[in-house]
Amino acid sequence: xxxxxxxxxxxxxxxxxxxxxxxxxxxxxxxxxxxxxxxxxxxxxxxxxxxxxxxxxxxxxxxxxxxxxxxxxxxxxxxxxxxxxxxxxxxxxxxxxxxxxxxxxxxxxxxxxxxxxxxxxxxxxxxxxxxxxxxxxxxxxxxxxxxxxxxxxxxxxxxxxxxxxxxxxxxxxxxxxxxxxxxxxxxxxxxxxxxxxxxxxxxxxxxxxxxxxxxxxxxxxxxxxxxxxxxxxxxxxxxxxxxxxxxxxxxxxxxxxxxxxxxxxxxxxxxxxxxxxxxxxxxxxxxxxxxxxxxxxxxxxxxxxxxxxxxxxxxxxxxxxxxxxxxxxxxxxxxxxxxxxxxxxxxxxxxxxxxxxxxxxxxxxxxxxxxxxxxxxxxxxxxxxxxxxxxxxxxxxxxxxxxxxxxxxxxxxxxxxxxxxxxxxxxxxxxxxxxxxxxxxxxxxxxxxxxxxxxxxxxxxxxxxxxxxxxxxxxxxxxxxxxxxxxxxxxx
Ligand code: MLT
Ligand code: ZN
Numbered sequence: 001x002x003x004x005x006x007x008x009x010x011x012x013x014x015x016x017x018x019x020x021x022x023x024x025x026x027x028x029x030x031x032x033x034x035x036x037x038x039x040x041x042x043x044x045x046x047x048x049x050x051x052x053x054x055x056x057x058x059x060x061x062x063x064x065x066x067x068x069x070x071x072x073x074x075x076x077x078x079x080x081x082x083x084x085x086x087x088x089x090x091x092x093x094x095x096x097x098x099x100x101x102x103x104x105x106x107x108x109x110x111x112x113x114x115x116x117x118x119x120x121x122x123x124x125x126x127x128x129x130x131x132x133x134x135x136x137x138x139x140x141x142x143x144x145x146x147x148x149x150x151x152x153x154x155x156x157x158x159x160x161x162x163x164x165x166x167x168x169x170x171x172x173x174x175x176x177x178x179x180x181x182x183x184x185x186x187x188x189x190x191x192x193x194x195x196x197x198x199x200x201x202x203x204x205x206x207x208x209x210x211x212x213x214x215x216x217x218x219x220x221x222x223x224x225x226x227x228x229x230x231x232x233x234x235x236x237x238x239x240x241x242x243x244x245x246x247x248x249x250x251x252x253x254x255x256x257x258x259x260x261x262x263x264x265x266x267x268x269x270x271x272x273x274x275x276x277x278x279x280x281x282x283x284x285x286x287x288x289x290x291x292x293x294x295x296x297x298x299x300x301x302x303x304x305x306x307x308x309x310x311x312x313x314x315x316x317x318x319x320x321x322x323x324x325x326x327x328x329x330x331x332x333x334x335x336x337x338x339x340x341x342x343x344x345x346x347x348x349x350x351x352x353x354x355x356x357x358x359x360x361x362x363x364x365x366x367x368x369x370x371x372x373x374x375x376x377x378x379x380x381x382x383x384x385x386x387x388x389x390x391x392x393x394x395x396x397x398x399x400x401x402x403x404x405x406x407x408x409x410x411x412x413x414x415x416x417x418x419x420x421x422x423x424x425x426x427x428x429x430x431x432x433x434x435x436x437x438x439x440x441x442x443x444x445x446x447x448x449x450x451x452x453x454x455x456x457x458x459x460x461x462x463x464x465x466x467x468x469x470x471x472x473x474x475x476x477x478x479x480x481x482x483x484x485x486x487x488x489x490x491x492x
Pocket of ligand 1: 142159339342387395
C-alpha cells in the first residue's frame with residue numbers, strides 16, 4: 001500500500017470510529033478475522049476496520065466519508081457467498097461494512113402481503129416474522145439460518161422454492177439503497193404496480209454490492225400453506241425426471257413448489273457421511289427427485305390428487321417407485337437427504353463445483369453429452385449432478401476419484417470448468433444460475449457474457465459508481481469504473 005493510500009485509509013478509519021462510536025466497529029485482528037475469510041475458505045482478505053452501522057443514515061454518512069477519501073467499501077451480510085463476493089481483497093485498503101446490526105423488521109403488513117425488513121435480517125428470522133403474521137416468506141436456502149436479506153438480494157438468491165415463487169428478484173417490491181456518493185435511493189414501497197420509467201431498484205439485485213449498499217427491502221408474502229405432500233420418487237434417468245415434472249404440472253399446476261434432482265451417488269454420500277440419514281428405498285435406483293406440493297388451506301382435495309398423480313406416474317412407468325412422507329418428521333428426513341448433499345460432498349473430499357442452468361427440457365441431453373467428456377478428461381472422477389431441476393439449475397459438481405490426492409484433483413479445475421462451461425454456452429445456458437459472480441467467476445463473466453451486455457454493465461457501473469469504490473474487483477473485475485484500461489480515475 002503506498003503512503004498516500006495509507007494516509008487516506010487511516011484518516012477515514014479514524015473518522016469512522018468517531019461516527020460509529022463504541023460497539024459500532026471492530027478493528028482488532030481476532031474480531032476482524034471472521035469477516036475476511038469467505039465461507040468456502042477460498043479467499044483470505046484484509047481490512048483496516050469492520051464498520052457496524054445501525055441505521056441507514058449511518059451507512060449514508062460512512063459512505064460519504066469513504067467517498068471523500070476514495071476509500072473502497074466491501075458490503076458484508078451473513079458471509080455465505082459461494083464466490084467470495086463479500087470478502088475484501090488482500091491489500092487491506094478496503095473498509096468492510098457489515099449490516100448485521102441493521103436487523104429490524106420495520107413492518108409486517110398482512111393486508112398488503114408484504115414485509116419491510118432491514119438488510120441485516122437473517123433469512124430464517126424473516127420467515128419466522130412472516131409466519132407469526134399468518135403468512136409465508138417463501139425464500140428457502142440451505143444457509144437460511146445465517147444468510148441475510150441484503151446478501152440474498154445482492155446475489156439474487158434462488159434456493160428450493162424458485163419453481164413456484166421465483167428468485168429474490170421476484171419477491172422484491174421496494175428497496176432502500178445507499179448509493180456510492182452517500183445519497184439514499186428511497187424506493188421502499190409495497191406497490192404491486194408501478195410503471196414509472198426504468199425499474200432502477202432491480203439494478204441492485206444481483207449487483208453484489210458493486211453499485212451501492214442495500215439497507216432495507218419490502219418483500220412479497222404469500223398465504224401460509226395448509227400442509228405439504230412431500231415425496232422422494234425413484235427414476236431411471238434425468239429424462240424421466242423431466243417427463244415426470246411435465247406430467248405433475250399438468251395434474252397439479254403451480255402447487256409444485258420443489259422439484260430437486262438427486263443422483264444415486266449423492267444419496268450414497270449423504271448416507272455415508274450424514275448421521276441419521278438412510279436410503280428410503282429397499283433397493284438402489286439411478287436417480288431420484290424430491291418433490292414437494294404445497295397444499296393451500298382452502299383445497300383439502302389436493303393432497304389426494306398429488307398422491308394419485310404420483311401413483312399414476314409409477315403405473316405408467318414414468319417413475320419406478322415413490323416414498324411419500326406420512327409425518328412432519330418423515331418430511332424432514334426426506335428433505336435432509338437433499339439438503340445435506342453439499343455437506344456430504346465436502347466430507348467426501350475435494351470437489352469442483354458448478355452452478356449451471358439450461359432450459360430444463362434440454363438438461364438430460366446436456367448431462368448425456370457432458371458426463372462422458374468429464375470421465376475422459378479426469379478418469380475416475382465422480383459426477384455428482386444434483387439440484388433444482390425444476391428451474392433448469394444443477395450443481396454439476398465433480399468429486400475426485402476415490403482415494404485420489406485432493407490437491408492434484410483440484411489442479412484440474414480450470415480444464416474441468418472450461419469443458420463444462422463451454423458446453424453450457426453451446427446450450428445457451430448460464431455458468432452461474434444462482435450463486436453469482438463475486439470474485440470467483442469474474443473471468444467466466446468476461447468470457448461467456450454477451451459483449452453488449454458486458455459493455456452495458458460496465459457503463460452502468462461507471463455512471464453509478466464513478467469513483468469505483470463499491471466492492472471493487474467483484475463481478476466486473478479489476479477494471480476501474482470510467483477507465484476500461486484500468487489505469488486512472490474516471491472523467492467526472
Ligand atoms: C444447494 O442447492 O444445495 C446450494 O445452492 C449449492 C451447494 O451448496 O452446493
Ligand atoms: Zn442450489
